[in-house]
Structure formats: structure tokens, C-alpha cells
Amino acid sequence: KLHSSQLPKPNSAGVYSTTFKLLVVGDAGVGKTCLITRFVDDVFSSTVKSTIGVDFKATSIEMDGKQVQLQVWDTAGQERFRALTTSYYRGAHGVILVYDVTEQASFDHLASWIKDVDLYSGEEAIKLLIGNKDDMPDKKVVDTEVAREFAKDHNMLFMEASAMRALNVNAAFKLLVAEVMHQADTIASQPPAFEHKLKVNAERSRRASQA
Secondary structure (H helix, E strand, O other), X not given: OOOHHXXXXXXXXXXXXXXXXXXXXXXXXXXXXXXXXXHHHOOOOOOOOOXXXXXXXXXXXXXXXXXXXXXXXXXXXXXXXHHHHHHHOOOXXXXXXXXXXXXXXXXXXXXXXXXXXXXXXXXXXXXXXXXXXXXXXXXXXXXXXXXXXHHHHOOOEEEEOEOOOOEOHHHHHHHHHHHHHHHHHHHHHOHHHHHHHHHHHHHHHHHHHHO
């Protein structure tokens, strides 16, 4: 579980000395791997194979003049891998939930993904909803405003993007990291209340794992 001791804190030079763990989840085929490779390596391939289990890429970005280390975890979207991948949710500072704007079912399944995220990563993890493949307006079936309201109702950031065209990909990741950094600073100044919330979430997760 995410614990206050895991939260990055700036050192004397103003640099975050702990790596942020970001998790990317969603149905198979929505473009999770493509978003990650576009963000980390600035490349795109239309022939990416489905992720088996989990994979991750390490990178760093500059935020407010500081180099921030990131570990971006890519999870398989197939149902048969769900039990395996949930073990990697723990300790995630930020979670990106991805759906395909041209596939209604991938949006409809978000509620199930959110449930897993809240249970295994904790409700305090910052969540970002990305509607990927926003480059085919004639095939788009998930309305932007509907998705925006859904994100708002579930306390998530929201952005539509296209890994293929590199549209809003960097902006989306940077938005999430900025919010994670802000939370880290806020938590550092308000530890008692957060510690209590952590204990509640940890106990809930313990009970769920024993069920």
C-alpha cells in the first residue's frame, strides 16, 4: 500500500529523491503500451503485441526546473491477467486509466478498473482518465463531455489523447505528475490526517485480501 514514507520529498537541492510509480490500466487494445512508448521513447508502432502480465519503463522528466524520476508500469488488459497485475498496484502514486474513444465497451468497463485501483492502490492515488485514439473523429463513439463528467464524478483528471499522432500524450503524463508532486508536498505538511486515512485503507485492503 501507498505509505507516507514512500512519497517523494524534495531534498536540500529541491530534487525529488524517490521515484514516482505510475500505473497504466484499462481494457486490452485501448493503446496503453502505445501511450507509454510515445511518452518515454517518442515512438509509435501499430503492430505492438499485447502486454503479458506487466512491463515497465523508467524515464525522467523536468518539472518546474527539477528532474523527476518516473517508473511507468504497463499492465495487461486481458481478464486472465487481472489477478496477477493487481499485485503491482500497491505503492502507485499515480494511475492512468485508459479507454478507446472508438470503443464503447472499453469506457463501460472503467468502473471495474476504478474499483481495482481504489482497492489495491488506495483511494489516495491520483487518477487520470485518458481517452486514447482521439484521431479518428468519424469513428468516435464516446462523447467527450460524457467522459469528462464521468472523470469528475470519480475524482479523476481527464484528457483525450492520440498516441499515434502524439496528441496530448506528454501533456497528460505531466498533468498527472504535477498533481502527484502537489499531493506529496501537501501530505508532507499534513501527516496526521493522511496517516489515519492510510491505516483505514490498509485495514480495508487486508480484509479484502483475506476474503
